[in-house]
Amino acid sequence: HARSLASGLDKYVDLEEPGRPRSVAGAALRATLSDVAGRPFRTRPAFLPGPWGGQWLRGELGIATEADNLAWSYELIAPEAGLLLGSDETVEVGFELLLGLEVETILGTTVAEQFEGSFPIRFDYLDTLGGGHLSIQCHPTPAYASEVFGLPYTQHETYYVVETSPGATIYLGLREDADVADLRTEAEHAAGDGIAFEPETYVQVHPAEQHQLYSVPAGTVHASGAGSAVLEISATPYLYTLRFYDWLRRGLDGQLRAVHLEHAFANLDQARRGAAVAAELIREPVEVRAGDGWTELDLRTPDELFYAVHRLDFDDDVRDDTAGRCHVLCLVAGSEVELDTERGAHPLSYGETIVVPASVGPYRLRRVRGEPCKAIKAFVR
Numbered sequence: 001h002a003r004s005l006a007s008g009l010d011k012y013v014d015l016e017e018p019g020r021p022r023s024v025a026g027a028a029l030r031a032t033l034s035d036v037a038g039r040p041f042r043t044r045p046a047f048l049p050g051p052w053g054g055q056w057l058r059g060e061l062g063i064a065t066e067a068d069n070l071a072w073s074y075e076l077i078a079p080e081a082g083l084l085l086g087s088d089e090t091v092e093v094g095f096e097l098l099l100g101l102e103v104e105t106i107l108g109t110t111v112a113e114q115f116e117g118s119f120p121i122r123f124d125y126l127d128t129l130g131g132g133h134l135s136i137q138c139h140p141t142p143a144y145a146s147e148v149f150g151l152p153y154t155q156h157e158t159y160y161v162v163e164t165s166p167g168a169t170i171y172l173g174l175r176e177d178a179d180v181a182d183l184r185t186e187a188e189h190a191a192g193d194g195i196a197f198e199p200e201t202y203v204q205v206h207p208a209e210q211h212q213l214y215s216v217p218a219g220t221v222h223a224s225g226a227g228s229a230v231l232e233i234s235a236t237p238y239l240y241t242l243r244f245y246d247w248l249r250r251g252l253d254g255q256l257r258a259v260h261l262e263h264a265f266a267n268l269d270q271a272r273r274g275a276a277v278a279a280e281l282i283r284e285p286v287e288v289r290a291g292d293g294w295t296e297l298d299l300r301t302p303d304e305l306f307y308a309v310h311r312l313d314f315d316d317d318v319r320d321d322t323a324g325r326c327h328v329l330c331l332v333a334g335s336e337v338e339l340d341t342e343r344g345a346h347p348l349s350y351g352e353t354i355v356v357p358a359s360v361g362p363y364r365l366r367r368v369r370g371e372p373c374k375a376i377k378a379f380v381r
Contacts (some may be wrong), residue, residue, distance in 0.1 A: 003100025037102035043081035054131030074352040078119035108358030136248040157216040168208035168227030173277030213299040219269030294318040327356040335370025
């Protein structure tokens with residue numbers, strides 16, 4: 001609805017602080033967003049506590065909070081994201097409004113048509129350093145997502161381990177000997193009678209290795225274990241996490257966290273088991289291209305994921321080109337870089353995410369300070 005109104009707005013009013021409304025004239029807003037769409041930009045992240053949250057976001061990235069922990073950082077989730085316009089008196093504008101006006105400029109014509117104007121990739125952090133395990137979960141298959149939840153596409157995920165600690169793990173895929181009927185019986189006893197069980201009896205546990213990508217196609221049982229900071233690079237739908245087991249844990253409201261056994265078992269991919277899990281979902285990267293002091297690696301997401309995840313490793317600088325498709329970048333090693341384009345430069349610090357619109361074309365990442373850099377790059381294939 002907001003998108004349909006964007007081209008005719010007389011005034012946009014920001015009521016994020018109801019006692020202090022701020023506004024911008026419609027024509028000025030449209031001119032500003034047109035300019036934004038032609039250059040790299042960041043959306044405002046949101047930081048949320050959770051029952052399994054950790055301390056990395058606060059300790060390493062310096063996020064101030066009065067909460068006991070931070071579990072999530074929503075770096076780029078289109079339905080939630082906003083852009084801050086202005087300097088002294090900022091106005092926050094929903095990312096969806098920008099897409100309504102400039103979707104082809106941002107995504108490129110092919111991707112905009114493929115996803116009917118929605119921004120298909122999301123970035124967020126899962127912080128379990130000093131925290132606990134996520135729930136044992138899966139996400140709906142494409143058919144189930146469409147038929148039951150009305151989603152145009154589903155939540156295929158990847159976990160990229162930015163930081164880790166000794167003993168940190170990733171739960172991913174069924175064990176070869178997993179009996180799904182027994183898993184369901186134990187999950188039902190946990191949900192109904194409060195009887196704990198060991199998910200490791202059924203689910204594989206892998207070391208959480210720094211800078212390794214773990215792919216999580218829809219239907220695959222998984223969880224990020226305690227002791228790591230994970231950059232979750234996923235398809236944009238994010239509201240349908242189907243839990244098998246949540247460690248009999250209470251939420252921040254003091255109530256037992258819900259599980260969703262009917263949905264979860266209806267979507268569980270029982271073929272994702274045994275040695276094939278590591279072979280197909282925890283792959284070694286391959287070199288795409290390289291030059292003096294830089295390399296681009298393909299981290300090799302499986303074919304059912306519509307997006308690729310690459311990494312740009314560089315000592316001083318590296319050049320790239322959107323070639324008509326939007327790139328989403330995150331600096332996962334190094335202190336600070338500058339992203340140079342024909343229309344100017346944008347700084348990017350460690351841990352930050354930035355959108356490089358399809359219209360940008362050639363760009364360069366240049367190290368400003370700190371150690372040699374690694375930048376994640378995600379894009380629709």
